[in-house]
Structure formats: structure tokens, C-alpha cells
Amino acid sequence: MDSARGFLDAGFRSLIAVNEVEQMTEPLANLLLDEAARHGRERPDEALLAPFRWEVAGSDLATFYRELARP
Numbered sequence: 738m739d740s741a742r743g744f745l746d747a748g749f750r751s752l753i754a755v756n757e758v759e760q761m762t763e764p765l766a767n768l769l770l771d772e773a774a775r776h777g778r779e780r781p782d783e784a785l786l787a788p789f790r791w792e793v794a795g796s797d798l799a800t801f802y803r804e805l806a807r808p
Contacts, residue, residue: 748785751778 738745741754753764768775787793 747789748782750780750782 738754738756741752744752745754753761753768755761755764768778
């Protein structure tokens, strides 16, 4: 789950997280065997992705640096 930190609560359909690597077998098999489910997860939700875009992150970072540079 550590690798999904910061994204677990975002609501991404395509994010599959397990506690241990060994637990990934079943979700992976389901994706390989269920084409409809796999394709349903492939379509991104643009509204959910918007806060994670580089433009947003860059803007947030620029604001942070401007605030640090204030006298």
C-alpha cells in the first residue's frame, strides 16, 4: 500500500492496491481474464485526475517558492 500513498482516497478506478505483493495475483488474473472490467478501468476520469496534473503541481510549487522568498 505504500506505493499508493497519497492516491488511495482519490477514487481512481484503475488503482489496485494490496498489502503484500503476493496478494496481487488475484486482481491481476481478474484483469487479464475479464476484458470488460479491464476496459472499464482503463478510461480515466478527467475530473479526478485534474488535481494531479503537472500544471497544478507546478503552480502549487511556484506559489510555495514565492512564499518562501518573501522578506
